[in-house]
Amino acid sequence: xxxxxxxxxxxxxxxxxxxxxxxxxxxxxxxxxxxxxxxxxxxxxxxxxxxxxxxxxxxxxxxxxxxxxxxxxxxxxxxxxxxxxxxxxxxxxxxxxxxxxxxxxxxxxxxxxxxxxxxxxxxxxxxxxxxxxxxxxxxxxxxxxxxxxxxxxxxxxxxxxxxxxxxxxxxxxxxxx
Amino acid sequence: xxxxxxxxxxxxxxxxxxxxxxxxxxxxxxxxxxxxxxxxxxxxxxxxxxxxxxxxxxxxxxxxxxxxxxxxxxxxxxxxxxxxxxxxxxxxxxxxxxxxxxxxxxxxxxxxxxxxxxxxxxxxxxxxxxxxxxxxxxxxxxxxxxxxxxxxxxxxxxxxxxxxxxxxxxxxxxxxxxxxxxxxxxxxxxxxxxxxxxxxxxxxxxxxxxxxxxxxxxxxxxxxxxxxxxxxxxxxxxxxxxxxxxxxxxxxxxxxxxxxxxxxxxxxxxxxxxxxxxxxxxxxxxxxxxxxxxxxxxxxxxxxxxxxxxxxxxxxxxxxxxxxxxxxxxxxxxxxxxxxxxxxxxxxxxxxxxxxxxxxxxxxxxxxxxxxxxxxxxxxxxxxxxxxx
Numbered sequence: 001x002x003x004x005x006x007x008x009x010x011x012x013x014x015x016x017x018x019x020x021x022x023x024x025x026x027x028x029x030x031x032x033x034x035x036x037x038x039x040x041x042x043x044x045x046x047x048x049x050x051x052x053x054x055x056x057x058x059x060x061x062x063x064x065x066x067x068x069x070x071x072x073x074x075x076x077x078x079x080x081x082x083x084x085x086x087x088x089x090x091x092x093x094x095x096x097x098x099x100x101x102x103x104x105x106x107x108x109x110x111x112x113x114x115x116x117x118x119x120x121x122x123x124x125x126x127x128x129x130x131x132x133x134x135x136x137x138x139x140x141x142x143x144x145x146x147x148x149x150x151x152x153x154x155x156x157x158x159x160x161x162x163x164x165x166x167x168x169x170x171x172x173x174x175x176x177x
Numbered sequence: 178x179x180x181x182x183x184x185x186x187x188x189x190x191x192x193x194x195x196x197x198x199x200x201x202x203x204x205x206x207x208x209x210x211x212x213x214x215x216x217x218x219x220x221x222x223x224x225x226x227x228x229x230x231x232x233x234x235x236x237x238x239x240x241x242x243x244x245x246x247x248x249x250x251x252x253x254x255x256x257x258x259x260x261x262x263x264x265x266x267x268x269x270x271x272x273x274x275x276x277x278x279x280x281x282x283x284x285x286x287x288x289x290x291x292x293x294x295x296x297x298x299x300x301x302x303x304x305x306x307x308x309x310x311x312x313x314x315x316x317x318x319x320x321x322x323x324x325x326x327x328x329x330x331x332x333x334x335x336x337x338x339x340x341x342x343x344x345x346x347x348x349x350x351x352x353x354x355x356x357x358x359x360x361x362x363x364x365x366x367x368x369x370x371x372x373x374x375x376x377x378x379x380x381x382x383x384x385x386x387x388x389x390x391x392x393x394x395x396x397x398x399x400x401x402x403x404x405x406x407x408x409x410x411x412x413x414x415x416x417x418x419x420x421x422x423x424x425x426x427x428x429x430x431x432x433x434x435x436x437x438x439x440x441x442x443x444x445x446x447x448x449x450x451x452x453x454x455x456x457x458x459x460x461x462x463x464x465x466x467x468x469x470x471x472x473x474x475x476x477x478x479x480x481x482x483x484x485x486x487x488x489x490x491x492x493x494x495x496x497x498x499x500x501x502x503x504x505x506x507x508x509x510x511x512x513x514x515x516x517x518x519x520x521x522x523x524x525x526x527x528x529x530x531x532x533x534x535x536x537x538x539x540x541x542x543x544x545x546x547x548x549x550x551x552x553x554x555x556x557x558x559x560x561x562x563x564x565x566x
Contacts, residue, residue: 018353019353026355031354032354035347035348035352059452061449062452063537
């Protein structure tokens with residue numbers, strides 16, 4: 001089982017993106033689980049999500065404390081202590097940022113860092129700062145945990161072709177360090 | 178088999194209710210339940226569901242409207258949470274004591290104060306003396322399946338008691354996972370069309386619920402309590418019928434996991450059960466013989482099954498997501514102890530309280546419960562364990 005924690009802000013589409021990942025896993029014969037964690041529901045406030053992918057039914061219904069993968073939709077969240085907390089030794093950080101990894105306070109135990117300017121791609125493709133679908137493209141490329149083609153199809157079905165294009169572009173553009 | 182989909186717990190409640198073809202739905206939105214009735218309103222609006230959808234101004238009205246429709250012989254549905262359930266209490270109690278069958282989903286939520294909108298089972302547990310059947314679900318599949326089973330159980334002539342299908346707010350209501358969605362044909366074949374033995378009808382005018390003297394009221398209560406007991410074997414029957422039709426069995430009023438040879442038991446309610454199963458597997462790897470007793474139904478309380486399931490353990494802990502004020506314990510702890518009767522002697526036991534107000538019951542919390550259990554040297558009640566930090 002792979003445990004993934006997502007960090008974003010209200011309005012960035014973290015919850016809907018995670019639903020698409022679980023849907024993709026389930027539709028390709030795997031198991032997935034996502035639990036959103038809402039604070040006060042308002043645009044801009046920090047939002048978490050707990051995502052699990054596995055080859056067998058996922059029974060635990062808990063938050064994720066020691067993620068294998070962190071998906072960070074907003075690089076202004078890196079200074080909150082909760083953001084990098086508990087990342088496993090050798091774990092993966094995928095972050096939406098225009099900055100270089102050295103500027104992102106990446107924790108020591110990180111195995112792989114992947115950076116993509118998902119906001120720029122989203123603004124270019126869909127005209128709004130909703131980086132969720134671009135981040136899914138980066139996630140598919142970096143982790144290989146979901147079938148990328150099926151994921152793109154589900155993104156298109158849910159949000160339209162411009163979002164499929166955002167995901168595709170981020171898939172190609174993500175820099176794995 | 179129907180379609181395999183990724184669905185939230187709330188969507189499962191929506192689809193479960195829709196597949197049972199309710200004649201009427203009345204609802205008022207409240208977090209974390211809202212998307213259940215929003216989903217039903219969408220289905221009615223789009224014409225996919227042929228039900229009367231009544232949007233009311235409060236939960237008190239929601240229960241009153243479905244009550245009238247049920248008294249006229251309709252199959253009805255609503256859903257609520259926390260303060261909504263509290264506001265509904267007056268017609269809620271009357272629904273069960275009128276012996277009108279229905280299913281109401283409760284996406285369980287902590288009760289205010291302190292102000293909160295997050296998870297906890299205090300709402301459903303606080304109304305456990307209001308005469309409804311109450312079951313608690315672990316998975317989203319179980320939510321969907323229990324709404325379908327709930328109508329068969331509630332409408333059984335030996336029962337005629339409304340059913341609450343309860344599931345954890347957010348940790349189930351907003352959790353997405355793999356679910357097999359039955360087809361309408363499968364559900365139609367399983368669940369017969371509903372007909373109430375006595376119903377209000379303008380063609381044959383009659384009074385419903387006139388002022389009733391105590392001597393007669395006592396007979397009603399006696400019958401209601403007897404019907405609750407009669408429901409216990411019906412719960413098992415419905416589970417068996419459901420398994421035959423859909424290939425999924427949940428074990429009836431309780432479920433157990435690796436309990437047969439266990440020295441210790443975790444007694445759980447709702448979604449935390451899945452976490453307990455994972456902890457049991459991990460602890461058994463290290464040689465601790467622990468198992469799970471999942472309370473699926475809390476009303477009627479499965480006294481005999483609980484007693485039999487825990488007969489051979491040295492100790493047990495009841496993990497509650499709600500509290501029983503005045504007992505310094507979780508809601509189900511005192512009830513499990515009462516069910517044990519004289520067989521409680523010689524066992525070590527305690528109440529564990531966690532997951533209030535949206536707090537997590539983590540793997541570490543559940544492991545701590547087991548470690549505390551195995552460290553007890555004396556039989557009898559040990560201190561209440563709060564699953565904090």
